[in-house]
Amino acid sequence: MSLRELARVVQTSEVTVRRDVRALEAEGLLDRRHGGAVLPGGFTRESGFPQKSHLATAEKTAIADLAAGFVEEGEAIVVGAGTTTQELARRLARVPGLTVVTNSLLVAQALAHANRVEVVMTGGTLRGSNYALVGSGAEQSLQGLRVSRAFLSGSGLTAERGLSTSNMLSASVDRALVQAAAEVVVLADHTKLGTDTMFQTVPTDVITRLVTDEPPAHDDRASTELQALADQGVQIAVAGSSSGGSGGDSVPPRQGRRDVALPGPRRGASGLRTAAVLGEASAGAERGRVADMRRR
Numbered sequence: 001m002s003l004r005e006l007a008r009v010v011q012t013s014e015v016t017v018r019r020d021v022r023a024l025e026a027e028g029l030l031d032r033r034h035g036g037a038v039l040p041g042g043f044t045r046e047s048g049f050p051q052k053s054h055l056a057t058a059e060k061t062a063i064a065d066l067a068a069g070f071v072e073e074g075e076a077i078v079v080g081a082g083t084t085t086q087e088l089a090r091r092l093a094r095v096p097g098l099t100v101v102t103n104s105l106l107v108a109q110a111l112a113h114a115n116r117v118e119v120v121m122t123g124g125t126l127r128g129s130n131y132a133l134v135g136s137g138a139e140q141s142l143q144g145l146r147v148s149r150a151f152l153s154g155s156g157l158t159a160e161r162g163l164s165t166s167n168m169l170s171a172s173v174d175r176a177l178v179q180a181a182a183e184v185v186v187l188a189d190h191t192k193l194g195t196d197t198m199f200q201t202v203p204t205d206v207i208t209r210l211v212t213d214e215p216p217a218h219d220d221r222a223s224t225e226l227q228a229l230a231d232q233g234v235q236i237a238v239a240g241s242s243s244g245g246s247g248g249d250s251v252p253p254r255q256g257r258r259d260v261a262l263p264g265p266r267r268g269a270s271g272l273r274t275a276a277v278l279g280e281a282s283a284g285a286e287r288g289r290v291a292d293m294r295r296r
Contacts, residue, residue, distance in 0.1 A: 001036055001037060001038075002035055002036040003017050003018055003021070003035055003036055003037070004035075005036075006021075006036070006037070021037045022218070024037075025037075031195070033191050059189040059190065059191075059213040059239075060083060060084045060087050060189060061087055062213055062239035062240060063084055063087070063088075063187050063188075063189060063211050063212060063213055063239050064084060064087035064088040064090070064091055064187070065091065065239065066211055066237055066239040067088050067185065067187055067211045067237075068088060068091035068092060068095075070149070070185060070209070071092060071095055071098065071149070072095075073095060073096050073097050073098070074096070074097035074098070075095075075097075075098055075099070075147075075148050075149070076098075076099040076101070076147040076148060077098070077099070077100055077101070077147050077148060077149045077150065077151060077181075078100070078102065078142075078145075078147050078149075078150045078151070078177045078180055078181055079092075079100055079101070079102045079104065079107050079150075079151045080102070080104065080132075080150070080151065080152040080153060080173075080174055080177050081102075081103060081104035081106070081130050081131070081132035081153075081170065082104070082130070082152075082153030082154070082187070083106075083153070084153045084187040084188070084189070085104065085107055085151055085152070085153050085187060086104070086106040086107055086110055088151060088187065089102075089104075089106070089108075089110035089111050090110045092110075092111060092114070092117065093110065093111055093113070093114035093117060094114075095116070095117065096116040096117075097116060098116070098117045098118070099117075099120065099147075100117060100118070100119050100120070101120045101121075101122070101142075101145065101177075101180070102119065102120075102121060102122070103121070103122040103124060103132050103133040103134070103138050103173055103177070104130075104131060104132050104133075105126070105131040105132070105133070106131050108121055121133070122137070122138040122141040122142060122173075123137035123138055123140070123141045124137040124138030124139075124141070124173070125137065125138075127167075127169060127170065130170070132170060132173070133173075134169035134170055134172070134173050135169060135173075138173045138176070139172060139173060139176040142173075142176040142177065142179070142180050143176075145180040146180060146181075146182075147180055147181050147182070148181070148182050148183065149181055149182065149183045149184070149185055149208075150177050150178055150180065150181035150183070150184050150185065151185050151187060152174055152177065152178070152184065152185070152186055152187070152201065152202065153186070153187045153188060154174070154186070154188065154192070154197075154201055154202075155192065155195065155197040156192050156194075156195030156196050156197045157186060157188045157192050157193055157194075157195070157210070157225070157229075158193075158194060158195070158196050158204075158225060158228075159204055159225060159228030159229045159231075159232055160196070160204070160228075161196055161200050161203070161204070162200060162201070162202045162204040162205075162207060163186050163188070163200070163201045163202040163207065164196055164197040164198065164199055164200050164201060165197055165198075165199055165201055166197045166198055166199070167199065168198075168199050170199075170201075171199035171200070171201045174201040175201055178201070178202055178206060183208040183209070184202055184206055184207050184208050184209075185208060185209045185210075185211060186202065186207050186209070186210045186211070187211050187212075188210065188211075188212055189212060189213050190212060190213050190214070190215040190216070190219060190222040191222075193212065193215065193221070193222040193225040193226060194221040194222055194224070194225040204229065204232050204234065205232065207229075207234050208234070208235060209234065209235040209236070209237060210226075210229060210234050210235070210237070211237045212226070212236065212237075212238060212239070213238065213239050213240070214238050214239075214240060
């Protein structure tokens with residue numbers, strides 16, 4: 001749920017809800033996300049495109065700006081589905097002689113009027129929630145393909161399992177995209193760091209580079225995950241959203257980390273209401289999924 005919706009339901013200010021959410025996360029009762037919160041665990045149903053497109057927009061823009069700098073003139077690449085990769089595609093329209101293979105209608109649309117870019121789409125079945133082509137048709141069309149780089153996003157990224165997503169069909173196509181590429185570049189904002197979802201797409205040892213944004217000072221989980229990824233040999237490029245993403249810093253492996261205490265007061269009445277609302281929302285969503293399955 002968004003902070004705005006939580007504030008409306010518990011009848012308090014967004015400032016109070018943000019403070020309560022921070023305190024509840026410190027107690028392990030929920031996971032914060034950019035602009036909202038979810039119940040802990042991360043093994044949840046994937047959000048649709050309308051929800052994703054409004055999350056971490058400044059961070060995605062900065063990441064896309066930085067990632068576009070890794071693409072060279074005349075290169076052949078694959079670009080997976082996602083809102084961050086869609087932002088990347090908009091910037092790739094300026095790269096002459098580029099060939100982009102994609103299973104994403106949104107990526108193809110962003111490049112549709114780029115005269116100097118050739119777009120090759122996979123086959124497959126349209127998955128409406130993220131406007132991507134999936135299934136055996138998509139995977140078979142990628143067989144025998146070889147490109148220099150794959151640019152992928154996902155629902156979560158951890159040093160232990162690598163990149164993951166909540167949908168089995170999407171994960172299978174992403175794995176096929178990876179098989180076609182000499183290098184794998186993952187685009188993930190800090191809200192995805194430390195989040196683990198159902199289906200692994202790219203193991204950590206296969207990821208060449210991670211392009212991300214600078215985690216907030218209080219986000220110890222994201223900072224710890226970045227350190228763990230760097231320690232496993234992943235090259236990390238950090239984009240600055242405040243500077244418009246015009247540059248980034250390479251993060252080498254380093255020793256130790258700075259422990260940051262999560263701020264926030266003791267959980268009060270509004271904090272209890274916040275936790276209860278999240279639980280009710282999750283239960284309602286589960287009832288809806290069960291009812292939908294019965295109708296089918």
